[in-house]
Each structure stands twice: as structure tokens, then as C-alpha cells.
Amino acid sequence: MAERKPIESWLTDMDGVLMHEGIPVPGADTFIKRLRESGKPFLVLTNNSIYTPRDLHARLARIGLDVPVDNIWTSALATAQFLDDQRPGGTAYVIGEAGLTTALHDIGYVLTDHDPDYVVLGETRTYSFEALTKAIRLINAGARFIATNPDETGPSAEGALPATGSVAALITKATGREPYFVGKPNPLMMRAGLNAIGAHSETSAMIGDRMDTDVLAGLEAGMETFLVLTGLTRSEEIELHPFRPSRVVDSIADLVELI
Known part of the structure; x- marks a missing residue:
């Protein structure tokens, strides 16, 4: 394997890397401070x-992680940027929360249920049958189907929650139309993030806790990849995948020395 250039910029996942079920991972504060x-x-x-970046900044600050708003990149922001590039000033029917609706408003999109250009599916804790039915009918009528991310489940203190990928599958089953997923593991999200901070993939690293999203996205975007074992992936599961991270570490605390 060719030797990589020194790491000059860092991308890191949040849940499972910096925090777990609302509690900071030991060493995460030191890592962010050093960065x-x-x-x-x-x-x-x-x-x-x-959540919006401002919301996430406040949530992280409450647990002692000081991450500036401009250093937070969400699948909602990536989705908005993608739509702005594809069809500036378009219209969308949105299922999601403030993080997504705010991002779309900020690029000048009109949110409507009348003949929209897109149906955009995001994360929410209150998926309604009425909203899903509306989305299905609009897609059948010709709206393009976009989803912020393919995650099938999300974490909670009580156990797994159905997430965007699972709900997208329901809509696909009803319409026969697959969505375009913007978030990880789509390298589009990573490249857009790198562009936002003026970084280059050959001198960047991605830290994550999931092989199927974080590591895969970093790999496909051409970055060095680090898998931490503080989240969803256990060490024995790594070999189940046909690709590997550049390095596996116990936690983000093990990477402070690389900054």
C-alpha cells in the first residue's frame, strides 16, 4: 500500500465517536480541544x-464539547446543497424536522405539497401516516424522491428507533421508486464537507464507528479511515465486510497524538 501524506484535516462522526447516548466519550473533549x-x-x-448546526453546537456544549457551528456538517445541509446544485430555487414536500426545513429555506426552496419538484425524506420522531401517504401520492404523480440518509435505525436509551432508511423502504415499496440518498455512505456528503473547509481527500482522515457508513464513505471519498470501537461496530464484525479501515482503535482518545 502506498504511503499516505500527513493528515492535515479531520472529519469525524458524532454519535458513537464523540458521544454515546448523550454522554461524551472519554478523550473526545481533548481531541476537539487539540484540533x-x-x-x-x-x-x-x-x-x-x-437538528440544525446551532442546535447541535448547543447539545455538544452541554456535555463539554466545544464545536463551533461552522464546524458541524449534517446530512440536511448536504441535501440542501445537492438540491441547490441540481435545481436552484425549486420546490419540495418535506418530511422532517427543523434541521432539514431550515437548510432548505436557507437555499431559497419553497416547501409545498402542491406539485413539488422533490419529495425530501429526513429524520423525525413523529412520522405520520398522513404525511407518508401524501409523499407516496406525490411521488406517483412525478415528484423526484430524495432522502437525507440511508440509516435504517437510530440509537436511543430504550433501544433502536426506525430511521430514514426504514421509512424510505416503506415509500419505495408503495411507489416502486428508489430514493437518492445524499448522506453517508454517499461520498458526495464527504466531498461537499471537504470543499466547505477547503480540504483535500489525500490529506484528510475520517473517523467513525460504523463500517457501512463512516468507513465506506471515507474510503470512497479517498480519505484515510479510522474505526473506533465506542459505537455500533464490534471488532469481530470488521471481517464481515469486504473492505477495511486504515486503522482500528479503541476510541478517539487514541487519535489525539496524531493531531
Whole structure:
């Protein structure tokens, strides 16, 4: 394997890497502090489209992680950027929360249920049968189907929650139309994030806790990849995948020395 260039910028997943079920992972505060002191470009990423970057900044600050708003990149922001590139000033019927609706408003999209250009599916804790029925009928009538991310489940203190990927599958079953997923593992989200901080893939690294989203997205975007074992992936599961991370570590605390 060719030797990689030194890491000059960092992308890291949030849930399972910096925090787990609302509790900071030991060493995460040191990692973020060292990154900020180094001046190296970095982004904290999440496939969750519920919250705005400002919301996430406040949530992280409450647990002692000081991440500036401009260093937070969500699947909602990536989806909005994608739609702005594809069809500027378009219209969309949206199922989601403030993170997604705010991102679309900010690019000048009109949110409507009358002949929209797109049906955009994001994360919410209150998926309604009425909204899903409306989405299905609009897609059948010709609206293009976009989803913020393919995650089938999300974490909670009580156990797994159905997430965007599962609900997208329901809509696909009813319409025969597959969505275009913008979030991880689509490398589009990673490349857009790298562009946002002026970074290059050959000198960037991605840290994540999931092989099927974080590591795969980093790999396909051409970055060095680190898998931490503080989230969803157990060490014995790594060999089940046909690809490998550049390195496996116990936690983000093991990467502080690399900054």
C-alpha cells in the first residue's frame, strides 16, 4: 500500500465517536480541544437531519464539547446543497424536522405539497401516516424522491428507533421508486464537507464507528479511515465486510497524538 501524506484535516462522526447516548466519550473533549488549537480544518458530521448546526453546537456544549457551528456538517445541509446544485430555487414536500426545513429555506426552496419538484425524506420522531401517504401520492404523480440518509435505525436509551432508511423502504415499496440518498455512505456528503473547509481527500482522515457508513464513505471519498470501537461496530464484525479501515482503535482518545 502506498504511503499516505500527513493528515492535515479531520472529519469525524458524532454519535458513537464523540458521544454515546448523550454522554461524551472519554478523550473526545481533548481531541476537539487539540484540533481547535492546531488550526487544522475539521468537521463533525452526522447523518441525523433533525437538528440544525446551532442546535447541535448547543447539545455538544452541554456535555463539554466545544464545536463551533461552522464546524458541524449534517446530512440536511448536504441535501440542501445537492438540491441547490441540481435545481436552484425549486420546490419540495418535506418530511422532517427543523434541521432539514431550515437548510432548505436557507437555499431559497419553497416547501409545498402542491406539485413539488422533490419529495425530501429526513429524520423525525413523529412520522405520520398522513404525511407518508401524501409523499407516496406525490411521488406517483412525478415528484423526484430524495432522502437525507440511508440509516435504517437510530440509537436511543430504550433501544433502536426506525430511521430514514426504514421509512424510505416503506415509500419505495408503495411507489416502486428508489430514493437518492445524499448522506453517508454517499461520498458526495464527504466531498461537499471537504470543499466547505477547503480540504483535500489525500490529506484528510475520517473517523467513525460504523463500517457501512463512516468507513465506506471515507474510503470512497479517498480519505484515510479510522474505526473506533465506542459505537455500533464490534471488532469481530470488521471481517464481515469486504473492505477495511486504515486503522482500528479503541476510541478517539487514541487519535489525539496524531493531531
